[in-house]
Amino acid sequence: MTKAHRTAGILSIGDELTLGQSLDTNSHWLAQRLLDIGIKPIEHVTVPDDLDAHVRVLQRLAATCDLVISTGGLGPTADDLTRAALARASDDELIEDPVAVAQIERWFAKSGRALNAINRVQALRPSRGECLENEHGTAPGLWGRVGEVELYCLPGPPREMKPIFEKLVRPRLRPMNDRLVRTLVLPTIGLGESDVALKLGELMRRDRAVMVGTTASKGVVSVRLRYEGDPAHADAQVRDAEAQVRERLGPIIFKHGEVSLAAELLGLLREQGLTLATVESCTGGLLGGLLTDVPGSSAVYTGGWVTYSNAMKQSLVGVDASILSPSGPGAVSAACAAAMARGGLARSGASLCVSITGIAGPDGGSEAKPVGTVWIAFGHSSDAAVEARRFVLAGDRANVREWACVAALAMIRQRAIGDEAPKLLREQERVTIQR
Amino acid sequence: MTKAHRTAGILSIGDELTLGQSLDTNSHWLAQRLLDIGIKPIEHVTVPDDLDAHVRVLQRLAATCDLVISTGGLGPTADDLTRAALARASDDELIEDPVAVAQIERWFAKSGRALNAINRVQALRPSRGECLENEHGTAPGLWGRVGEVELYCLPGPPREMKPIFEKLVRPRLRPMNDRLVRTLVLPTIGLGESDVALKLGELMRRDRAVMVGTTASKGVVSVRLRYEGDPAHADAQVRDAEAQVRERLGPIIFKHGEVSLAAELLGLLREQGLTLATVESCTGGLLGGLLTDVPGSSAVYTGGWVTYSNAMKQSLVGVDASILSPSGPGAVSAACAAAMARGGLARSGASLCVSITGIAGPDGGSEAKPVGTVWIAFGHSSDAAVEARRFVLAGDRANVREWACVAALAMIRQRAIGDEAPKLLREQERVTIQR
Numbered sequence: 105m106t107k108a109h110r111t112a113g114i115l116s117i118g119d120e121l122t123l124g125q126s127l128d129t130n131s132h133w134l135a136q137r138l139l140d141i142g143i144k145p146i147e148h149v150t151v152p153d154d155l156d157a158h159v160r161v162l163q164r165l166a167a168t169c170d171l172v173i174s175t176g177g178l179g180p181t182a183d184d185l186t187r188a189a190l191a192r193a194s195d196d197e198l199i200e201d202p203v204a205v206a207q208i209e210r211w212f213a214k215s216g217r218a219l220n221a222i223n224r225v226q227a228l229r230p231s232r233g234e235c236l237e238n239e240h241g242t243a244p245g246l247w248g249r250v251g252e253v254e255l256y257c258l259p260g261p262p263r264e265m266k267p268i269f270e271k272l273v274r275p276r277l278r279p280m281n282d283r284l285v286r287t288l289v290l291p292t293i294g295l296g297e298s299d300v301a302l303k304l305g306e307l308m309r310r311d312r313a314v315m316v317g318t319t320a321s322k323g324v325v326s327v328r329l330r331y332e333g334d335p336a337h338a339d340a341q342v343r344d345a346e347a348q349v350r351e352r353l354g355p356i357i358f359k360h361g362e363v364s365l366a367a368e369l370l371g372l373l374r375e376q377g378l379t380l381a382t383v384e385s386c387t388g389g390l391l392g393g394l395l396t397d398v399p400g401s402s403a404v405y406t407g408g409w410v411t412y413s414n415a416m417k418q419s420l421v422g423v424d425a426s427i428l429s430p431s432g433p434g435a436v437s438a439a440c441a442a443a444m445a446r447g448g449l450a451r452s453g454a455s456l457c458v459s460i461t462g463i464a465g466p467d468g469g470s471e472a473k474p475v476g477t478v479w480i481a482f483g484h485s486s487d488a489a490v491e492a493r494r495f496v497l498a499g500d501r502a503n504v505r506e507w508a509c510v511a512a513l514a515m516i517r518q519r520a521i522g523d524e525a526p527k528l529l530r531e532q533e534r535v536t537i538q539r
Numbered sequence: 540m541t542k543a544h545r546t547a548g549i550l551s552i553g554d555e556l557t558l559g560q561s562l563d564t565n566s567h568w569l570a571q572r573l574l575d576i577g578i579k580p581i582e583h584v585t586v587p588d589d590l591d592a593h594v595r596v597l598q599r600l601a602a603t604c605d606l607v608i609s610t611g612g613l614g615p616t617a618d619d620l621t622r623a624a625l626a627r628a629s630d631d632e633l634i635e636d637p638v639a640v641a642q643i644e645r646w647f648a649k650s651g652r653a654l655n656a657i658n659r660v661q662a663l664r665p666s667r668g669e670c671l672e673n674e675h676g677t678a679p680g681l682w683g684r685v686g687e688v689e690l691y692c693l694p695g696p697p698r699e700m701k702p703i704f705e706k707l708v709r710p711r712l713r714p715m716n717d718r719l720v721r722t723l724v725l726p727t728i729g730l731g732e733s734d735v736a737l738k739l740g741e742l743m744r745r746d747r748a749v750m751v752g753t754t755a756s757k758g759v760v761s762v763r764l765r766y767e768g769d770p771a772h773a774d775a776q777v778r779d780a781e782a783q784v785r786e787r788l789g790p791i792i793f794k795h796g797e798v799s800l801a802a803e804l805l806g807l808l809r810e811q812g813l814t815l816a817t818v819e820s821c822t823g824g825l826l827g828g829l830l831t832d833v834p835g836s837s838a839v840y841t842g843g844w845v846t847y848s849n850a851m852k853q854s855l856v857g858v859d860a861s862i863l864s865p866s867g868p869g870a871v872s873a874a875c876a877a878a879m880a881r882g883g884l885a886r887s888g889a890s891l892c893v894s895i896t897g898i899a900g901p902d903g904g905s906e907a908k909p910v911g912t913v914w915i916a917f918g919h920s921s922d923a924a925v926e927a928r929r930f931v932l933a934g935d936r937a938n939v940r941e942w943a944c945v946a947a948l949a950m951i952r953q954r955a956i957g958d959e960a961p962k963l964l965r966e967q968e969r970v971t972i973q974r
Contacts, residue, residue, distance in 0.1 A: 120754050120763055122580050124570025125724055128563075131585070135559025145557050146592070148585035150566070153752070157581070181736050182745045183752040223733050240933065242733070261755060263934035289560055298658055298677070301616050310617045317588070317618040319555050320696060328555055382824075382845065388831025389817075389824025392845040396823025399901055399936060407851040410817065410827040412842035416887070420842070452851070466834055498675065499698035501834060 107252060108280045109143050113165035116150040117158060117176035117186060118260065130175040130258075130265055137269065139287065142279035143171065144332075153177065158189035166193070166250035171277065173269075176260035178243040180223045186257050187228050190248045193255075196230035204235040204244045211242055236272045240264045245272065286338045288329040290349055291365070292356040293514045294528050300325045303352045307345070313337075314345035322507040323497075323514075323529045324365075327353070355523050358514070365513045367398040372520040373456070374404050380516070381452035382408035383421055383444040385435065385461040386478065391509045406454045411444060421447030436461055436473055438492040441481035442537040445490050449483050456519075458482045458512050462495075464504045478508045482515050483539065491515075494533040542687060543715045544578050548600035551585040552593060552611035552621060553695065565610040565693075565700055572704060574722065577714035578606065579767075588612065593624035601628070601685035606712065608704075611695035613678040615658045621692050622663050625683045629690075631665035639670040639679045646677050671707045675699045680707065721773045723764040725784055726800070727791040728949045729963050735760045738787045742780070748772075749780035757934075757942040758949075758964045759800070762788070790958050793949070800948045802833040807955040808891070809839050815951070816887035817843035818856050818879040820870065820896040821913065826944045841889045846879065856882030871896055871908055873927040876916035877972040880925050884918050891954075893917045893947050897930075899939045913943045917950050918974065926950075929968040 114134050120126040128150060135145040146169060151157045158177070165172045177186030191198050204227035209219045223242050229235050236245030236256070243259040245268045256273045258265040292300060297320040301308060304327065307316045317328045327349055331342050350357060358365055373380060382391050388410055395405045409420045414435055417423040423443040426432050433439045444459035462478030469475035476497040483490035493515065497507045511528055518525040527534075549569050555561040563585060570580040581604060586592045593612070600607045612621030626633050639662035644654045658677050664670050671680030671691070678694035680703045691708045693700040727735060732755040736743060739762065742751045752763045762784055766777050785792060793800055808815060817826050823845055830840045844855045849870055852858040858878040861867050868874045879894035897913025904910035911932040918925035928950065932942045946963055953960040962969075 116583075118754070119752065119765060120761075121567075122570060122583060123574050123720070123722060123765070124567050124572075124580065125722065125761075125763060126754060126756075127567045128583075132556075132559050132562045135557060137559075139558050145559065146587060147596075148551075148557060148563075148583075150583035152581065161582075179753070180733050181743055181753060183743070183750065220733065220737065222736055263938055266935075285558070287558060287560065298615055298655065301657055302655065308616050308618070315618065317554065318614070318616060319553070319561060321561075326555075326560075328560060330554065330558070384824070384827075385842075386831070387828070388836075388840075388842075389819065389827025389845065390831075392819075392824025392847070393822070393828050393940075396821070396825075396845075396847060397937065397940075401823075402847055405823075405847055407820075407845040407847035407855070408824075409844055409855075410824065410831075410842040412827070412831060412837055412840055416842040419886075419888075420844075451854075453854075500701075502832065503698055505828075505832075 107170065108278045109171040110280045110283070111146045111169045112138050112143050112171040112173060113169035114145050114148045115161060115165060115172060115174035117153065117174060119152045119183070121150045121176070122152045130260065130262060133262065133266065134173055134269065137274065139285060141274065141277065142284040143277060144285045153183045153185055155185050155189055155192070158185055159193045162189060162193040162250055162255065166253040166255070170253065172253060172255045173273070174255065174257045175265050178226065178245070178257065178259045180226050180242065187246065190233065190246055190255060190257055191230040193250050194230055194232065194248050196232050198228045199231045201227050201229045201235045204229070207237055207244065208242050236268050238264050238268055240267055281335070283333060284335045284338055286331045286342050288342055288346060289359070290327040290329070290346070290357045291359045292325050292327060292353055293323060293358055293510065294356040294526055295325060296529060297325050300327065300353065304349065307348055313341050316345065316349065322503060323510050355521060358517060364398065365510060365517070366394045369513050369517050369520065370395065370398050370401055370404045372517065376520065378404065378456055379406050379454040380404055381406050381448045381454035381457045383448040383457065383459040384408065384410050385412060385417070386464045387460045387505050387508055388412055390505055391460060391512055394509055406452050408448060408452065417444065421451060423447060436463055436477055436479060438479055438494065438535045438537060441479035441492045442490040445481040445483045446539050449485055455485050456483070456516060458516055460508050460512055462504070462508060464501045466501060476504050478504065480508065480512045480515060482519065489536045489538050492535050492537060493531050495530045496532055497530055542605065543713045544606040545715045545718070546581045546604045547573050547578050547606040547608060548604035549580050549583045550596060550600060550607060550609035552588065552609060554587045554618070556585045556611070557587045565695065565697060568697065568701065569608055569704065572709070574720060576709065576712065577719040578712060579720045588618045588620055590620050590624055590627070593620055594628045597624060597628040597685055597690065601688040601690070605688065607688060607690045608708070609690065609692045610700050613661065613680070613692065613694045615661050615677065622681065625668065625681055625690060625692055626665040628685050629665055629667065629683050631667050633663045634666045636662050636664045636670045639664070642672055642679065643677050671703050673699050673703055675702055716770070718768060719770045719773055721766045721777050723777055723781060724794070725762040725764070725781065725792045726794045727760050727762060727788055728758060728793055728945070729791040729961055730760060731964060732760050735762065735788065739784065742783055742787070748776050751780065751784065757938060758945050790956060793952060799833065800945060800952070801829045804948050804952050804955065805830065805833055805836055805839045807952065811955065813839065813891055814841050814889040815839055816841050816883045816889035816892045818883040818892065818894040819843065819845050820847060820852065821899045822895045822940050822943055823847055825940055826895060826947055829944055841887050843883060843887065852879065856886060858882065871898055871912055871914060873914055873929065873970045873972060876914035876927045877925045880916040880918045881974050884920055890920050891918070891951060893951055895943050895947055897939070897943060899936045901936060911939050913939065915943065915947050915950060917954070924971045924973050927970050927972060928966050930965045931967055932965055
């Protein structure tokens with residue numbers, strides 16, 4: 105019981121995961137939480153609702169990791185096999201836990217229902233294990249051991265899994281104190297991955313105390329720092345490496361700590377006493393969704409318009425019919441984007457307004473305006489002009505839409521930090537249009 | 540070379556994945572594609588950028604699966620070890636592939652750059668392997684073998700990985716012809732998971748030809764059907780099981796085939812010649828984002844408003860100041876939701892308008908209106924009244940917002956299919972307000 109938890113294996117269970125019917129987000133979340141407290145996840149595995157496979161992977165992970173955390177397979181139905189797998193892997197038998205029965209009964213009573221036979225099996229646990237109370241559902245978590253290695257089995261639904269982890273698992277974990285892993289992510293916007301790597305140069309050598317790597321997604325290249333070793337040197341080493349990365353990359357690094365680009369931007373604008381409105385066409389509300397994902401965003405973000413149809417572009421934000429007419433530049437043009445931003449500025453009373461109009465695909469592209477063509481315009485209520493930039497973004501419909509939102513946030517940020525506004529990745533053209 | 544690919548292992552590589560800095564979506568996508576053609580993914584694994592761990596897992600998967608597909612680790616930098624791992628696992632050496640060098644040179648030439656030494660390592664491959672051309676980036680995929688088992692190593696960025704899989708991997712795969720896996724997902728809205736299970740009854744027994752399971756997320760309980768066996772009987776068996784599930788669950792099943800709730804709803808509305816507008820507060824544009832995620836949504840969805848601030852609720856859609864005043868019912872009320880829907884109907888010219896206003900958290904809740912309280916109103920231009928429903932949704936800010944969008948879509952769908960509109964999950968109250 106006294107061995108420290110240096111490494112962890114994370115297991116997800118379910119046919120819907122192995123067969124690709126659902127996306128596993130639990131392992132990602134658990135990995136973050138474990139690393140936060142100094143336990144290093146060294147493998148994630150996903151297996152089907154198959155008792156033999158489940159037992160084998162529990163035993164294999166117990167042989168290679170100091171700790172195993174699983175999610176899924178604790179539901180009430182016949183395809184939920186975690187209880188049986190834990191019992192078999194730990195050579196134990198299942199018994200009914202009277203405390204768990206009472207907890208599940210209380211859960212049903214809250215909505216005026218009686219505990220049924222189907223849900224009652226959720227109170228089973230290995231005789232030498234424990235149930236972990238679930239305050240947000242009917243499936244208690246389980247604790248048990250395979251040999252010396254502890255296993256925590258949590259329910260699959262994230263809103264049940266997360267509170268059990270925070271309240272009942274995390275306090276029982278035993279991170280190493282003589283060695284830790286510390287990571288830092290510095291996301292950048294504006295350069296491609298190999299250009300970022302060229303600027304980082306020898307900082308990316310694998311033999312350095314702080315390892316530096318990069319990953320790229322939707323116009324954002326994230327620089328990842330990782331230190332592993334003596335806790336006494338961790339802070340100084342990571343701080344030193346961060347300073348070197350910042351010196352080489354400058355203001356293309358946008359993120360401070362654990363905040364999103366939207367959150368950082370909202371913070372900057374709040375400090376400057378600015379408010380922001382949005383006018384979205386091809387992104388259809390996604391940009392507003394990203395901004396309002398940030399708690400407290402209402403201090404800066406006033407709201408805006410989803411002018412998806414041409415009629416709405418005219419009636420809601422006053423885009424001139426001549427722009428949208430067959431002989432005009434059309435809905436995906438600098439003129440239309442600028443008119444949307446101007447109209448949003450005038451009608452919202454916000455200090456800033458950004459607009460997005462483009463062709464997200466899969467249809468609607470042409471030789472002159474291929475799928476991925478997006479115009480983003482941005483204006484300040486005190487400026488005489490609106491700036492519009494054309495991007496040709498890559499990927500499928502979802503990728504183009506998400507990348508367009510990132511590019512819009514990056515444009516506003518360049519202005520907010522007083523950057524010289526270098527060309528963003530995939531930016532093709534920039535025009536200034538008088539208001 | 541002639542052994543069929545009955546089962547597959549899917550491997551993701553990268554510290555950013557094991558440590559929880561990035562979410563792996565590639566494995567999910569690949570699992571779907573493999574299952575589509577009758578190859579059954581039996582395990583997903585994620586390992587760090589560690590050569591030994593990488594080689595070990597390649598060898599282990601090659602011993603248990605008929606096919607291994609990996610993503611990641613093919614970038615240009617020193618932490619990209621897939622080339623070396625494949626060479627070592629297959630007891631081979633790395634050589635430079637002249638065709639791959641030329642392809643990477645062409646990629647750089649497109650943006651006026653010359654191939655640099657950093658990217659040149661991406662043209663390395665095991666001497667008995669092959670490079671797979673990447674038309675969307677600098678990292679070629681790799682093909683190789685460990686023993687008799689074929690490995691395909693694809694780059695991590697989805698927009699590079701997916702085209703290589705579709706164009707160069709899928710045509711080379713050899714699914715079994717004597718046995719297949721067929722799955723069907725029937726998502727439902729309105730009942731909890733155990734209520735759905737009670738209605739399904741013995742259809743969920745594990746010994747049936749078509750296995751039936753359930754999973755729950757944000758108000759949607761998905762019924763999953765899976766058949767595995769003789770291809771000659773697959774269609775009839777799955778059709779028969781689907782009919783039985785539909786008979787027991789009726790119109791709470793909302794999805795037909797591979798479409799989202801938003802896509803199904805837009806299809807229903809298009810058939811009926813209806814158009815839809817949105818007025819969003821706490822969801823901030825997410826609902827518009829879901830609707831416009833569907834290609835061709837512009838035939839039905841006109842757009843709408845993000846009335847995030849109270850001022851925007853008044854100025855954009857005409858919510859009366861008395862509703863929002865300290866002595867009024869407030870922004871999260873039936874009156875406000877109804878006024879938003881009415882205002883959106885009048886100003887959009889759409890036949891339908893739905894509005895959402897609520898408290899997504901983490902702050903802003905009270906005893907009378909706890910976090911998760913959401914009012915959703917819905918009106919039809921030909922109706923004299925607007926209907927508003929109060930929900931108390933569970934989970935964190937993101938969960939409440941996504942669930943609110945699902946509930947809004949479900950409300951419109953009940954109307955579109957002429958359902959009697961039974962209570963939705965977590966619905967607490969329903970009022971009708973004259974326009």
